[in-house]
Amino acid sequence: xxxxxxxxxxxxxxxxxxxxxxxxxxxxxxxxxxxxxxxxxxxxxxxxxxxxxxxxxxxxxxxxxxxxxxxxxxxxxxxxxxxxxxxxxxxxxxxxxxxxxxxxxxxxxxxxxxxxxxxxxxxxxxxxxxxxxxxxxxxxxx
Amino acid sequence: xxxxxxxxxxxxxxxxxxxxxxxxxxxxxxxxxxxxxxxxxxxxxxxxxxxxxxxxxxxxxxxxxxxxxxxxxxxxxxxxxxxxxxxxxxxxxxxxxxxxxxxxxxxxxxxxxxxxxxxxxxxxxxxxxxxxxxxxxxxxxx
DNA sequence: GTGATAAATTAGAACTATTCTAATCTATTG
DNA sequence: CAATAGATTAGAATAGTTCTAATTTATCAC
Numbered sequence: 001x002x003x004x005x006x007x008x009x010x011x012x013x014x015x016x017x018x019x020x021x022x023x024x025x026x027x028x029x030x031x032x033x034x035x036x037x038x039x040x041x042x043x044x045x046x047x048x049x050x051x052x053x054x055x056x057x058x059x060x061x062x063x064x065x066x067x068x069x070x071x072x073x074x075x076x077x078x079x080x081x082x083x084x085x086x087x088x089x090x091x092x093x094x095x096x097x098x099x100x101x102x103x104x105x106x107x108x109x110x111x112x113x114x115x116x117x118x119x120x121x122x123x124x125x126x127x128x129x130x131x132x133x134x135x136x137x138x139x140x141x142x
Numbered sequence: 143x144x145x146x147x148x149x150x151x152x153x154x155x156x157x158x159x160x161x162x163x164x165x166x167x168x169x170x171x172x173x174x175x176x177x178x179x180x181x182x183x184x185x186x187x188x189x190x191x192x193x194x195x196x197x198x199x200x201x202x203x204x205x206x207x208x209x210x211x212x213x214x215x216x217x218x219x220x221x222x223x224x225x226x227x228x229x230x231x232x233x234x235x236x237x238x239x240x241x242x243x244x245x246x247x248x249x250x251x252x253x254x255x256x257x258x259x260x261x262x263x264x265x266x267x268x269x270x271x272x273x274x275x276x277x278x279x280x281x282x283x284x
Numbered sequence: 285g286t287g288a289t290a291a292a293t294t295a296g297a298a299c300t301a302t303t304c305t306a307a308t309c310t311a312t313t314g
Numbered sequence: 315c316a317a318t319a320g321a322t323t324a325g326a327a328t329a330g331t332t333c334t335a336a337t338t339t340a341t342c343a344c
Contacts, residue, residue, distance in 0.1 A: 026321080044302080059323050061324080064301095080225050126280065129280045135273050137271060139268060140267055201294050203294060204292080206332075
C-alpha cells in the first residue's frame with residue numbers, strides 16, 4: 001500500500017485534517033463518497049442511503065452534522081433551489097446551476113460561462129455574499 | 143359607492159374572477175393584503191399574521207391553499223431563496239432578487255437591470271422554465 | 285329568492301426535512 | 315494507557331407544509 005501515487009485513505013484523511021476536522025470513521029466514509037467521484041450534488045437522505053449501501057454504519061444525525069461542518073470548512077457549499085430540501089455541492093468554485101424541476105436533479109454550469117452585467121449597487125450597509133444563478137429546466141414540450 | 147373611479151372591492155373581485163377563482167371572503171381579504179400595497183414578498187405565516195391583524199378570520203390552511211392557487215393562476219410567483227421557507231412575490235414580471243441573509247428580507251431588482259450572457263445550451267430534451275438570479279447580501283463588515 | 289351542487293374553508297392530524305438532547309463512544313494528547 | 319475534548323447516536327422535538335374529512339359557502343338553474 002505504501003508509496004502509491006494516490007492513496008485514497010491518506011487523501012481523505014488529509015482533506016479532513018486540513019479542514020481542521022477529526023478524521024473519524026464516519027467522516028472518512030463521507031469524504032470518500034463525496035469527493036472521489038467528481039462533482040456531486042447531494043441531499044442528506046441521498047448521502048445517508050449511499051453510506052448505508054456501501055455498508056458504512058452512520059446515522060442521519062451525523063450526516064447532517066457532517067454536511068454542515070464540511071460546509072463551514074469550505075469543503076462543500078449549499079445550493080438553494082428547492083424549498084423542501086437542502087442540496088450540497090462538492091464544487092465550491094464559482095459556478096452556477098441547472099435545476100431539473102421535474103426530477104430534482106441539479107448540475108453545474110461552468111463558472112466562467114455566465115456573465116452578469118448591470119448588477120445594481122448593493123443596498124447601504126450590505127455587501128454581496130454571493131450571486132446565485134439558477135436555470136430552471138422543464139421537459140421540452142414535444 | 144357606484145361610479146367611483148377605483149373601487150378596491152370591485153378591483154379585488156375582478157382580479158379573482160379574471161383568474162378563474164371564486165371570490166370568497168377569505169380570498170378577497172388576501173388579495174387586498176397582497177396587491178394593494180405595491181410589490182410584496184410574503185411567507186404563509188406572515189400573511190396569516192397580517193390577515194388576523196386586520197380581523198379577517200382565515201385559517202392557515204386557507205392561506206396555503208390560496209397562495210398556491212394564486213401562484214398557479216399567475217397572480218403570484220414563488221421565490222426560492224431559503225431552504226426553510228416559501229416566499230411568494232406579488233411581482234410576476236421578469237426580475238431578480240436581493241436577499242438579506244441576516245434577516246430574511248427579500249426585495250426586487252428591476253427586471254431589465256441585469257443582463258445575463260453566456261448561458262450554455264440547455265440539456266437535450268429540456269427547455270428553460272426560468273432563470274433566477276439571487277444576490278445574497280450580508281451586513282457590510284465595518 | 286330557493287334549492288341543489290360543486291367548490292372552498294377549516295381544525296386538527298399527519299408528514300417531511302431538519303435540529304436538538306443527552307447519553308455513549310472515540311480520537312487525541314500527555 | 316488514562317484523561318478529556320470532541321464526535322456519534324437514537325430518538326424526541328420542532329418548523330413548515332400538506333392532507334383529511336366534515337362543514338360552510340358561492341354559484342347556477344329555476
